[in-house]
Amino acid sequence: MRIRVEGGQELNGVYSTSGNPNAALALLAVSLMTDEPVTLRNMPRTTTIDSMLEVAGRLGAAFEWADQTQVTIQTAQINKRDLNQADTNGLVSALLYLAPVLVRRQYVRIEIDFPLSRIRTHLEAFRDLGLDIKLDNGALICQPATWDKKEIILSQASVTATAIVMMLASRLGKETTIYNAACEPHVRELALMLVSMGVGISGIGSNRLCVKGVTELKGVEVTIGPDHIEAASIAAIAALSGGRIEIENIHAPDMRMIEKVYKQLGLRLDVEPTRLFVTRHESFTPSNQIEDADLTVETSPWPAFPSDLVAIATLIATRSRGSVLIHEKLFNNRLLFVDKLKAMGAQIVLCDPHRAIVIGPTSLHGVYLDSPDVRAGLGMLGAALVAQGETVIDNAQAIERTFGNVFSKLQKLGARIIAE
Numbered sequence: 001m002r003i004r005v006e007g008g009q010e011l012n013g014v015y016s017t018s019g020n021p022n023a024a025l026a027l028l029a030v031s032l033m034t035d036e037p038v039t040l041r042n043m044p045r046t047t048t049i050d051s052m053l054e055v056a057g058r059l060g061a062a063f064e065w066a067d068q069t070q071v072t073i074q075t076a077q078i079n080k081r082d083l084n085q086a087d088t089n090g091l092v093s094a095l096l097y098l099a100p101v102l103v104r105r106q107y108v109r110i111e112i113d114f115p116l117s118r119i120r121t122h123l124e125a126f127r128d129l130g131l132d133i134k135l136d137n138g139a140l141i142c143q144p145a146t147w148d149k150k151e152i153i154l155s156q157a158s159v160t161a162t163a164i165v166m167m168l169a170s171r172l173g174k175e176t177t178i179y180n181a182a183c184e185p186h187v188r189e190l191a192l193m194l195v196s197m198g199v200g201i202s203g204i205g206s207n208r209l210c211v212k213g214v215t216e217l218k219g220v221e222v223t224i225g226p227d228h229i230e231a232a233s234i235a236a237i238a239a240l241s242g243g244r245i246e247i248e249n250i251h252a253p254d255m256r257m258i259e260k261v262y263k264q265l266g267l268r269l270d271v272e273p274t275r276l277f278v279t280r281h282e283s284f285t286p287s288n289q290i291e292d293a294d295l296t297v298e299t300s301p302w303p304a305f306p307s308d309l310v311a312i313a314t315l316i317a318t319r320s321r322g323s324v325l326i327h328e329k330l331f332n333n334r335l336l337f338v339d340k341l342k343a344m345g346a347q348i349v350l351c352d353p354h355r356a357i358v359i360g361p362t363s364l365h366g367v368y369l370d371s372p373d374v375r376a377g378l379g380m381l382g383a384a385l386v387a388q389g390e391t392v393i394d395n396a397q398a399i400e401r402t403f404g405n406v407f408s409k410l411q412k413l414g415a416r417i418i419a420e
Contacts, residue, residue, distance in 0.1 A: 001397040003407065005384035006416035007366055010243035013413045017231045017249040018044040019069070019224035021402050023186035026163045027193055027222060028052050028073070029096035032061055033103055033167060034197065036219025037074040042249075043224060045069070045404040047397065048093065055094050058087050059101065074219075075100075082109040095119065095160060099167035102131075102144050111139045121154055122161040128152040129168060129176075146172050153179040157207060157301045163190050169211040170199040178209045184302040185254050189225055196220045228254040229308045230378075230403055232262075235278050236312050237382040238413070239267050240319055245278045245413065252276075261297055261305045263287050265316045265324065284320045284361065296325040310334055311379025315386075317358035318346045324358045337376040343367050344387055366391040378403060385415055 019042035028049070031038040043049065045068060053063055053071070060079040065071050078101055080087075088094035090113055101108040116123070116135070123140075126133050129152060130145035150173060154161055162182040167190075169176035181187070183205055191204045197220055200212030226249045238245035252273045259269045266284030270277040286295050297317070299307040307330045317324035318341060328334045335356050338348045344367050347359040366389030369380055377399035384391035396419075399406060407417050 001395070002420045003393050003396040004418045004420065005366070005381070005391045005393065007364075007385055007387035007389060007391060009241065009385070009414050009416055011238040011241045011245060011385070011410070011413040011415060012243040014246045014248060015234050015238075015409060015413060017226040017234075017247060018042070018404055020044070020186050020189065020227040021046050021049060021404075022159065022184070023189040023224050024049055025052055025093045026096060026186060026190040027224060028056060029100060029163075030167055030190060030193060030197070030217075031073040032056060032059060032075045032078065032097065032100035033171065034217040034219055035074070035076050037072055038219050039070065039072045039221040041070045041221070041223040043069050043071050044227065046400060046402055047404075048091070048401045049404070051089055051091055052093060055083070055088055055091065055097065059083075059097065078104045081105045081107050084111045085113055092118070093160075095122070096163060098140075098142060099164050102142055103168065103171045107143055109139050109141045113138070119161075121156045121158045122164060124155055125152055125161050125165050129165065129173070131168075144172055147174070147176070149173075149175045151177040151179070154181060156180075157182045159184055159187055162187050162209075166190060166194060166201070166209065166211055170194050170197075170213050170217065171215075173211065173213045176211045176213070178211070179207070181207050181209045182302065183207050184306075185225060185228060185251065193220065193222050196222065226250050228258065229306065230406070231255070231276065232258045232309055233312050233378040233382065234410075235269055235276060236262065236267060236316055237378075237385055239278045239281045240316065240382065240386040242280060243278075243414070244280050247276050247278075248274070250274060250276055257303055257305050258309065261313065262316070264295055265297070265313065265320045267316055284316065286320055286322055286324075294323050294325060295320075296327060298327040299329055301330070307331055307334060308375055311337055311376040312382060314338060314341065314348075314356065314358060315379050315382050318348075318360050318362050318364065319386075320358075320360045322360065324360070326356045326358060328354050334373075334375060337373055337380065340367075340369055340380060341383060344383055344391075363388065365389050368392045368394075370394040373398070378406070381406075385410070
């Protein structure tokens with residue numbers, strides 16, 4: 001998909017945040033761990049979600065949409081124990097299905113087409129739980145084990161590893177303590193759903209989880225919480241456009257660190273329990289300007305500033321007065337997109353794959369952009385919306401892999417986006 005974006009338009013109005021897509025992926029997977037029906041409300045309609053539902057169908061799940069945001073899933077039995085690359089279509093998130101297949105079929109084989117280094121934490125955790133793990137010609141083969149009491153520590157606070165371990169512990173172990181667990185909002189939502197299904201979990205929202213397993217999981221109805229990444233991204237884009245906006249469907253505690261970092265960059269949010277407001281910004285003055293010190297924005301594991309917003313933070317920094325050091329501590333190469341901002345007129349020095357210095361304020365102008373990274377997608381779209389002139393973005397479908405219907409939702413605020 002190619003889109004043409006006419007920048008420089010104020011965005012005004014009311015925007016409703018979709019359900020958290022990362023939570024939705026985990027909740028889809030755990031839905032296959034019971035033979036009873038599970039209803040998921042506020043389901044985001046992203047291309048990744050649609051693909052994950054197709055994989056669930058291949059595994060034996062039946063699903064029905066009641067409307068555009070509510071789906072009911074029932075898996076009377078799982079009829080496959082082997083997922084090849086054609087089945088998963090290259091989805092890294094398909095690894096979440098390891099838990100339901102392993103628990104209900106006592107064996108799973110999943111072909112993977114990404115470096116094993118990406119799941120080293122997962123493999124270590126599975127072995128610490130006592131599972132029989134083998135790697136064979138690009139496939140992960142796993143057989144289950146049961147335990148009375150185990151304590152494991154994750155080598156990294158991985159969201160996916162934490163989710164899979166929680167699901168496995170809910171059925172295979174009597175009591176499992178997970179240290180250095182990820183505690184992002186989507187992990188919290190999975191834990192709360194497991195509790196609704198009958199599992200005992202303490203420490204929800206912290207990096208120490210204690211899971212008390214059960215013999216069967218019950219069917220449930222769950223409403224997926226709002227996506228804090230989408231809410232924060234749209235708030236920033238609206239402010240940079242010079243507009244005013246109300247964003248509905250947020251969870252205020254998820255916005256605490258985001259609001260703090262935005263304020264440091266000169267962007268003010270008025271946050272209420274379930275909605276936030278962005279007033280018109282004439283300029284972006286860092287909150288530390290009187291201290292005559294350079295500002296640093298650092299990403300770290302939750303509840304610190306999330307890595308998924310590093311592109312948006314960099315975009316804000318191009319309009320903020322003074323110099324800002326962007327320090328991406330968690331992932332390699334997430335700052336490489338700054339070359340695209342530089343092509344649009346931003347003054348940025350890329351120090352190394354983890355650090356960039358942004359000097360502002362600068363004005364951006366429209367250019368041709370290709371192949372947006374999924375994580376940087378909204379940042380690139382935001383840059384196009386606030387730049388002067390027309391920007392062409394190729395392969396824009398990558399943005400809707402995570403943010404469903406975002407183009408049409410922005411058009412309702414006044415964005416001029418034309419799909420070709």
